[in-house]
Amino acid sequence: xxxxxxxxxxxxxxxxxxxxxxxxxxxxEVGKAEFKKWQDGVQMSTALNTLRSxxxxxxxxxxxxxxxxxxxxxxxxxxxxxECEDFVLFGVRACDAASFAILDRVYLVDPVDTYYxxxxxxxxxxxxxxxxxxxxxxxxxxxxxxxDPAGDVTAWELADGYALRxxxxxxxxxxxxxxxxxxxxxxxxxxxxxxxxxxILARLPLSGLTTEGLGEGMTKExxxxxxxxxxxxxxxxxxxxxxxxxxxxxxxIRDFDTGHGIQRFRCWDSCMYSDFTKMAHxxxxxxxxxxxxxxxxxxxxxxxxxxxxxxxCVGCGRCLARCPISMNIVKVMKALKKGGAEQ
Amino acid sequence: xxxxxEKRAKELLADGTVNRVLGxxxxxxxxxxxxxxxETAKELEDAFVYNDFCAANLSKYxxxxxxxxxxxxxFLKPCDTYSFNQLLxxxxxxxENIYVIGVPCYxxxxxxxxxxxxxxxxxxxxxxxxTYTVETVYGDQTVKAADAMAERCxxxxxxxxVVYDELLGDEGEVDADCNRFDMVEKLEAMTPDxxxxxxxxxxxxxxxxxxxxxVCPACTCEQCVFDNxxxxxxxxxxxxxxxxxxxHIIRAFHVAGRCTDxxxxxxxxxxxxxxxxxxxxxxxxxxxxxxxxxxxADPEAKPPLGTYDKADREAGEGGRx
Numbered sequence: 001x002x003x004x005x006x007x008x009x010x011x012x013x014x015x016x017x018x019x020x021x022x023x024x025x026x027x028x029e030v031g032k033a034e035f036k037k038w039q040d041g042v043q044m045s046t047a048l049n050t051l052r053s054x055x056x057x058x059x060x061x062x063x064x065x066x067x068x069x070x071x072x073x074x075x076x077x078x079x080x081x082x083e084c085e086d087f088v089l090f091g092v093r094a095c096d097a098a099s100f101a102i103l104d105r106v107y108l109v110d111p112v113d114t115y116y117x118x119x120x121x122x123x124x125x126x127x128x129x130x131x132x133x134x135x136x137x138x139x140x141x142x143x144x145x146x147x148d149p150a151g152d153v154t155a156w157e158l159a160d161g162y163a164l165r166x167x168x169x170x171x172x173x174x175x176x177x178x179x180x181x182x183x184x185x186x187x188x189x190x191x192x193x194x195x196x197x198x199x200i201l202a203r204l205p206l207s208g209l210t211t212e213g214l215g216e217g218m219t220k221e222x223x224x225x226x227x228x229x230x231x232x233x234x235x236x237x238x239x240x241x242x243x244x245x246x247x248x249x250x251x252x253i254r255d256f257d258t259g260h261g262i263q264r265f266r267c268w269d270s271c272m273y274s275d276f277t278k279m280a281h282x283x284x285x286x287x288x289x290x291x292x293x294x295x296x297x298x299x300x301x302x303x304x305x306x307x308x309x310x311x312x313c314v315g316c317g318r319c320l321a322r323c324p325i326s327m328n329i330v331k332v333m334k335a336l337k338k339g340g341a342e343q
Numbered sequence: 344x345x346x347x348x349e350k351r352a353k354e355l356l357a358d359g360t361v362n363r364v365l366g367x368x369x370x371x372x373x374x375x376x377x378x379x380x381x382e383t384a385k386e387l388e389d390a391f392v393y394n395d396f397c398a399a400n401l402s403k404y405x406x407x408x409x410x411x412x413x414x415x416x417x418f419l420k421p422c423d424t425y426s427f428n429q430l431l432x433x434x435x436x437x438x439e440n441i442y443v444i445g446v447p448c449y450x451x452x453x454x455x456x457x458x459x460x461x462x463x464x465x466x467x468x469x470x471x472x473x474t475y476t477v478e479t480v481y482g483d484q485t486v487k488a489a490d491a492m493a494e495r496c497x498x499x500x501x502x503x504x505v506v507y508d509e510l511l512g513d514e515g516e517v518d519a520d521c522n523r524f525d526m527v528e529k530l531e532a533m534t535p536d537x538x539x540x541x542x543x544x545x546x547x548x549x550x551x552x553x554x555x556x557x558v559c560p561a562c563t564c565e566q567c568v569f570d571n572x573x574x575x576x577x578x579x580x581x582x583x584x585x586x587x588x589x590x591h592i593i594r595a596f597h598v599a600g601r602c603t604d605x606x607x608x609x610x611x612x613x614x615x616x617x618x619x620x621x622x623x624x625x626x627x628x629x630x631x632x633x634x635x636x637x638x639x640a641d642p643e644a645k646p647p648l649g650t651y652d653k654a655d656r657e658a659g660e661g662g663r664x
Contacts, residue, residue, distance in 0.1 A: 244613055
């Protein structure tokens with residue numbers, strides 16, 4: 001394990017930025033953290049997490065896929081893909097790091113999504129263990145350890161510096177590139193920090209939430225449950241939950257007429273929207289109840305069904321904080337469990 | 344107040360005046376409150392809540408709820424009553440199927456403000472005598488309620504209930520000196536380039552979640568033009584377009600003269616874009632060009648943008664006509 005002194009943080013960022021674009025959580029003009037490119041003088045946010053998730057770096061909200069140019073009856077298809085530049089994401093939390101593994105299960109299986117793969121291959125993820133988790137946090141529900149996040153490198157904030165541990169070859173290379181700023185250390189300080197934070201995690205209001213009774217094979221049990229009506233009743237049908245979610249992975253593909261050609265692009269879609277998965281025959285889900293149910297069934301049942309029991313939620317708590325009407329996956333999980341117990 | 348509201352709701356359910364109650368339902372934490380329809384006394388006892396975090400404006404839900412079987416009781420805060428009146432004027436809700444109880448509001452709290460003070464890990468909030476004692480896993484903290492008040496409530500235009508069948512508490516009064524146009528004046532004082540930069544900066548954070556539109560009581564179209572892929576302005580747009588700018592500006596135009604300034608758009612924006620400022624600019628302009636007008640204050644009033652008068656100001660003319 002390596003250690004970086006706090007006074008060396010800016011030189012450390014400068015050294016990383018010399019080799020690749022470095023992105024880290026920075027407070028924006030309204031005081032909320034978002035990932036921004038580091039340059040000299042940029043300070044890292046002290047916020048627990050960014051408002052939007054880190055998935056944007058691998059699966060951006062909108063991206064152009066290809067272009068068409070038309071001349072008479074001739075159509076040229078232009079491949080606009082470019083090799084992504086190397087980049088480093090610093091300060092990713094355990095929940096978001098776990099979301100990458102979920103997105104990989106969607107985009108890196110056959111047929112591989114080359115746009116996503118390109119970004120994944122060129123990105124190095126440095127995670128930062130949580131020191132001050134919030135009441136909305138429940139990553140532990142899904143077996144994620146906020147005190148020992150995944151990523152190419154894991155960092156822990158200590159009183160006088162940062163402990164750093166490489167987890168992958170990419171991570172080894174990253175630490176080797178800044179070796180002059182690091183010293184060797186043992187794991188004692190990290191273990192003490194982990195023990196401190198684990199005691200806090202145990203006291204969080206959602207610490208007792210489990211996935212028991214949810215997951216694989218539960219489609220028949222949950223699909224027609226009466227609870228969906230009350231749960232979805234106040235839903236505005238907006239896309240806030242899906243767009244701040246680190247694991248939401250659905251997209252739409254559309255053509256944009258630029259006036260002198262066509263840009264074929266994809267953009268995040270939301271199952272909460274009325275035109276989601278609209279096909280020639282119409283829309284398979286015509287009510288907000290069905291659309292609402294789709295989102296939670298996907299995360300709690302369908303995704304585990306297709307992915308060895310792994311849930312499609314990482315407990316980051318963004319939907320808990322952001323939903324305009326404060327409906328969210330925790331309320332859904334509790335209501336389904338309660339309804340099941342009463343049956 | 345919560346106990347009084349619950350008692351009245353139960354009475355009106357029991358005597359058959361209404362068959363449902365539209366109110367607020369308690370959540371996991373003291374602040375994550377969800378609008379909900381209650382059908383029984385038991386449901387009210389289990390979850391009904393009214394406190395400083397009941398911010399949601401319930402009037403838009405009546406577009407759907409007032410078309411269902413039977414009469415529904417709705418609790419409306421003063422600013423919600425303006426939205427209600429506006430929906431009534433636009434024939435979007437069925438008055439005869441609604442029983443309105445006006446409830447007082449002294450400004451709602453914004454949990455984001457508490458969190459911005461570094462208060463995290465909230466497990467409980469005791470609200471008493473203008474003070475919040477916030478219990479957290481990191482220890483208790485005391486905050487003055489006024490310091491946690493939502494931005495929109497700091498410039499509240501009116502604590503008057505403009506429509507109700509019954510009141511719990513005072514009718515309330517309009518606040519003529521609410522300073523709600525202060526920020527609009529600052530924007531007006533900017534150069535066009537500065538103003539353009541301000542809005543491009545703010546709107547660049549937009550993630551097109553449509554929360555502002557979907558919560559807006561003035562946005563009740565059956566299908567929004569931005570949801571129509573054949574409109575040419577569909578919300579799903581390529582990287583290089585300025586679509587999110589267009590969306591907010593068109594929406595502001597569409598609700599101009601009908602927006603009651605309830606502030607829900609800015610409350611729900613996950614990216615904290617001050618969308619209400621666009622609407623307030625229109626309100627201020629309408630006041631200056633056509634005389635003071637408050638949408639929703641009187642459902643019988645003629646809306647300036649929907650009324651023609653030979654004395655109307657012509658394009659390009661300055662000042663009030």
